[in-house]
Structure formats: C-alpha cells, structure tokens
Amino acid sequence: MSSEPRQVAIVGIWVSHIGHYLSVLILYALTALIFGAESSLQRAFCLLSALLHIISPAGAFLSAPVGESIFSFLNFTGYYLYLSGLHDHSTGRALWRDCKLILSGIVFALATVVRSNGILGGMLFAFDAVLALQDLFFQGVSLNRVRHLGFIGVGGSIVALGMIGPQYIAYQEFCVPSSSPIPQWCRNTIPSIYGWVQSHYW
Amino acid sequence: MASQTVYSRLTLHPSLTLTIAFIAWKLLLLLVVVSSPGPGYDTSTTLLLPSLSDPHEQSIREILRVPLWRFVRWDAFYFVTTADRGYLYEQEWAFGYGYSALISCLKSCTLICDEFFLPSTRTLGKPSWTDF
Numbered sequence: 157m158s159s160e161p162r163q164v165a166i167v168g169i170w171v172s173h174i175g176h177y178l179s180v181l182i183l184y185a186l187t188a189l190i191f192g193a194e195s196s197l198q199r200a201f202c203l204l205s206a207l208l209h210i211i212s213p214a215g216a217f218l219s220a221p222v223g224e225s226i227f228s229f230l231n232f233t234g235y236y237l238y239l240s241g242l243h244d245h246s247t248g249r250a251l252w253r254d255c256k257l258i259l260s261g262i263v264f265a266l267a268t269v270v271r272s273n274g275i276l277g278g279m280l281f282a283f284d285a286v287l288a289l290q291d292l293f294f295q296g297v298s299l300n301r302v303r304h305l306g307f308i309g310v311g312g313s314i315v316a317l318g319m320i321g322p323q324y325i326a327y328q329e330f331c332v333p334s335s336s337p338i339p340q341w342c343r344n345t346i347p348s349i350y351g352w353v354q355s356h357y358w
Numbered sequence: 359m360a361s362q363t364v365y366s367r368l369t370l371h372p373s374l375t376l377t378i379a380f381i382a383w384k385l386l387l388l389l390v391v392v393s394s395p396g397p398g399y400d401t402s403t404t405l406l407l408p409s410l411s412d413p414h415e416q417s418i419r420e421i422l423r424v425p426l427w428r429f430v431r432w433d434a435f436y437f438v439t440t441a442d443r444g445y446l447y448e449q450e451w452a453f454g455y456g457y458s459a460l461i462s463c464l465k466s467c468t469l470i471c472d473e474f475f476l477p478s479t480r481t482l483g484k485p486s487w488t489d490f
Contacts, residue, residue, distance in 0.1 A: 199369040223457030269456035322455035357449040
C-alpha cells in the first residue's frame, strides 16, 4: 500500500465535516426526544442546543482529520437510540425496545472504537441493569423482565467489545512472541496498551 | 412583528437553519486557519515531507504555506500517519483505531475510483476531484 498523506488528509477533512454536520442534526433530534418539540419555545430550545454544538469550543478540531466529530455523531446517535428504546419500554413495545438496545450497543461500540471514552455510554446499560434487577427482585420473575435484563446485558457487553477490540489487536501485534523483545506492559494482569501508553508517553 | 416571523421561520425549519449556520461557521473557521501567520507552534507536519510525491511541496516553507497541511497538526498528524501506513509505534495506539481504519478504507476507495473513472488524470497532470 503506497503512502498518500495528501489523499488521507483530504478524505479525513471531508469525513470530519460530514461527521460534525450529522452530529448537529442528531443533537437536535435528541434534544427534541428528551424535551419535546411541540411548542415554539421547545423548538427554540432544541435549535439553540444544536446551534451551540456548531460553534463548539472544539473549533477547528471538528474540521481537521481527527476522530472527534465522528465520535460526537456516533455517541449522540447511541444516546438517541437508547432513549428511543426507553420510550418503547414505557409504552410496552418490547420488541422495538430490545432491537434498539442492541442497535444502541453497536453504535456506542463503534463510538468507543473511534475514541475510548465512548465506553461511558455503557453507564446507561449499567444503570438500567440495576433497575431491571430491582424489578426482578421486588416485582417477581417474569419472562419479559428476564428478557429485558438479558438484552441490557448483551447491549452493554457489545459496548465493552468496542473497548476490548482495538486493545486485543494491539496485544496480538506487540505481545505475541516474535523476533523483537516483548514490552513490559504485556506482563500486566490486564495487558492494556491504552493504560501503558497514557501513563508512559503522556 | 418582523422579528416574530424570523423567529418562527427559524424554528419551523430547523434543518435549513442548522445547515446555513453550519456552513457559515465552517467558512469562518476555514478563513481563520488559512490566514493564520507563520509556521505554527507545532511543525510536526514537516515530518511528512519525505512521503510527498509533489516536488513543488518538498520544502518546509511550501508545505506550511499550503492550507491543507495546516489542518494536519497536533492529533491530526497521528491520525493521518496511522491512516496512511498503519500503526507502527506504541504511542500511536492512543489515537482511535476506528477513525484511522475508516479513513484508510475510504482513501483506498477514492484511489480506486480515480483509477476507474479518471485513469489518465494523474499522468496528464490534471486535477482530480479530490484535489484541493
């Protein structure tokens, strides 16, 4: 594969712009989902929230070939899907709820592969898992409750895969025995390249 | 009142309002980046020099004058090098695998597209659709 930094930079800038634009639109939709968009005042609130994201202090970082804007888009979309699923849960539409739980997990996992603090989206799943367990204990075991807890667990695990995946690839590259010496972080209890790199280089 | 109509128009067509605001802000940012003077605090972009095929760009002064390269600084430098040649050094792994993989994939697609649709473009020296 030839080296083409100019092509890479141009493609990266395009992708970042598209990512930021989509991120703005999805933030509008997300705000509307949470706070409603019926009254004029509500719509103005949603519009303001999206406008503020346009002039975000991240500035040129949302235009440059970096992962920030794509991450922003994926993260907001993950939240949107999850909250949409919560809405389905409260209106009794279990199938939609479960589908959105999984879809949201996949989108958060993609966000985590782009930027590792996407893992924080997993907190939604963790919180709901606790609530679902509470339901199970105090309101009795039922198929729907067990299924709900199951899908939360699967969704949350998918998000975790987004964190583990790239690190597994790095592990295969550095730690699997080859002719070059094995770095010391491979011998840690959790051989995480992220942890090592952050503490050693930054 | 005129301000009332403007207000209601803005809120009734959010996608349009947001699109216009987005384009306006991006143009402003572009203007700021392009007109920023000097080589900048971070000159790591110049490390890309050996891999540039265009002889016109192969001096430090030239590379820092072209607006495109002003975006390839700080973290962007890491993302561009990993998307270009894959991960090599340990510290590069701090920069999201997903974004580099996506850009690398798209770069291959654009190169293939160039070959397919405009095979004589590069040899004739005419600009292709991805040229700035």
